[in-house]
Amino acid sequence: MSLANGRHYLAIPGPSVMPDRVLAAMHRAAPNIYEGGLHDLVDSLWPDLKAVAGTTTASVAGYIGNGHAVWEAANANLFSRGDKALVLAVGQFGLSWAQSARAMGIEVEVIDFGKATPVDMDRVEAALRADAAGKIKAVLMTHVDTASTIRTDIAALRAAMDAAGHPALLAVDCIASLGCDEYRMDAWGVDVTVAASQKGLMTPPGMGFVWFSEKARAVGKTADLRTPYWDWAPRVQGGEFWQLWDGTAPTHHLFGLREALDMIKEEGLENVWARHDCLARAVWAAFDCWSAGNAAIGLNVANPRDRARAVTAARLGAPHATRLRDWCEHKAGVTLGIGLGMAPPSDPAYHGFLRVGHMGHVNAHMTLGALAVMEAGMIALDIPHGGGALAAAAGVVAAGAGA
Numbered sequence: 001m002s003l004a005n006g007r008h009y010l011a012i013p014g015p016s017v018m019p020d021r022v023l024a025a026m027h028r029a030a031p032n033i034y035e036g037g038l039h040d041l042v043d044s045l046w047p048d049l050k051a052v053a054g055t056t057t058a059s060v061a062g063y064i065g066n067g068h069a070v071w072e073a074a075n076a077n078l079f080s081r082g083d084k085a086l087v088l089a090v091g092q093f094g095l096s097w098a099q100s101a102r103a104m105g106i107e108v109e110v111i112d113f114g115k116a117t118p119v120d121m122d123r124v125e126a127a128l129r130a131d132a133a134g135k136i137k138a139v140l141m142t143h144v145d146t147a148s149t150i151r152t153d154i155a156a157l158r159a160a161m162d163a164a165g166h167p168a169l170l171a172v173d174c175i176a177s178l179g180c181d182e183y184r185m186d187a188w189g190v191d192v193t194v195a196a197s198q199k200g201l202m203t204p205p206g207m208g209f210v211w212f213s214e215k216a217r218a219v220g221k222t223a224d225l226r227t228p229y230w231d232w233a234p235r236v237q238g239g240e241f242w243q244l245w246d247g248t249a250p251t252h253h254l255f256g257l258r259e260a261l262d263m264i265k266e267e268g269l270e271n272v273w274a275r276h277d278c279l280a281r282a283v284w285a286a287f288d289c290w291s292a293g294n295a296a297i298g299l300n301v302a303n304p305r306d307r308a309r310a311v312t313a314a315r316l317g318a319p320h321a322t323r324l325r326d327w328c329e330h331k332a333g334v335t336l337g338i339g340l341g342m343a344p345p346s347d348p349a350y351h352g353f354l355r356v357g358h359m360g361h362v363n364a365h366m367t368l369g370a371l372a373v374m375e376a377g378m379i380a381l382d383i384p385h386g387g388g389a390l391a392a393a394a395g396v397v398a399a400g401a402g403a
């Protein structure tokens with residue numbers, strides 16, 4: 001028998017859950033793209049997009065594209081052929097950004113910290129000090145690596161760059177974390193931030209954004225990897241409407257995004273961060289109990305300080321993670337994330353990892369429900385696990401929400 005019928009919950013780290021309000025805002029006839037309401041709507045997006053990234057000073061460029069697209073956008077505006085990038089990888093997403101830069105003709109140095117260990121800031125400082133000729137034009141870093149679910153202390157990274165006295169720009173991938181994890185572009189000294197619509201911004205995949213500082217803008221003026229589509233300069237506030245998108249605007253996405261940004265404003269960005277923090281800690285509490293009864297179960301990231309609030313990677317031991325994901329989807333209507341980048345899909349170990357998304361339009365009953373379903377699956381599939389997980393998770397929610 002299946003208990004999956006009812007409203008399905010896609011508990012993966014993007015695309016995230018679409019709020020009904022966002023869907024309803026998109027459900028309309030095609031608007032006039034030459035003048036009128038759509039132009040006013042786009043004018044209203046810029047200040048809110050800046051606020052969500054914690055900047056008053058950066059410019060924002062929007063692209064029709066996903067996260068991979070805005071990696072290329074950042075690469076194209078930051079680098080000329082033969083320039084060097086320093087990529088700090090703590091999981092698959094950092095490695096993929098490095099690959100996109102390399103494929104565009106950028107010389108890439110990767111410091112790979114593995115799949116479960118945070119960045120060692122001393123090594124970053126040493127790598128920058130070793131670049132006496134100043135070949136490194138920018139450091140590329142994920143705020144949250146969505147595969148390993150490691151969150152990096154961006155302020156500490158900036159401090160390490162400053163301590164090295166190196167002029168490289170700092171570019172941060174916030175595709176998983178924006179609107180989920182606390183992020184302060186200006187206060188943390190970030191030059192370029194990239195994000196996409198389909199995660200914390202709760203809008204369907206298809207739009208990407210690049211926020212860039214004045215310093216980055218100056219570099220962009222001479223970057224020879226720029227092409228007409230990727231050049232960020234014509235895309236910013238004040239530009240001709242058609243130039244903002246270099247062609248037809250992503251009309252319906254814009255209505256959806258307007259609604260999603262309204263929802264974030266209504267809740268308050270700090271409350272959005274606090275909600276994600278509490279739900280993440282509920283998931284961690286459950287795993288800590290499960291792992292007490294089975295050493296094969298455990299969170300991927302040891303120290304809570306280094307964990308994402310948007311998504312949690314865990315191991316269950318092969319093949320149990322795949323079995324449990326299948327059970328949750330087909331028996332209970334919850335789709336969990338695959339263990340991306342932890343092992344190749346052809347390797348049996350791949351079936352030992354999964355990720356739980358708690359990103360965007362997610363509340364306590366959804367996260368507690370997903371955890372309860374996971375426990376039901378472990379019981380049904382005879383996966384050994386420690387007890388008390390649901391009570392522990394409920395306790396975190398109770399303490400967070402208060403009376």
Ligand SMILES: *Cc1c(COP(=O)(O)O)cnc(C)c1O
Nearest residue numbers: 066067068093144146175176196
């Ligand atoms: C999702 C994600 C990407 C890739 O985004 P796509 O839209 O799938 O291209 C890149 N970086 C991070 C950190 C992500 O979470």
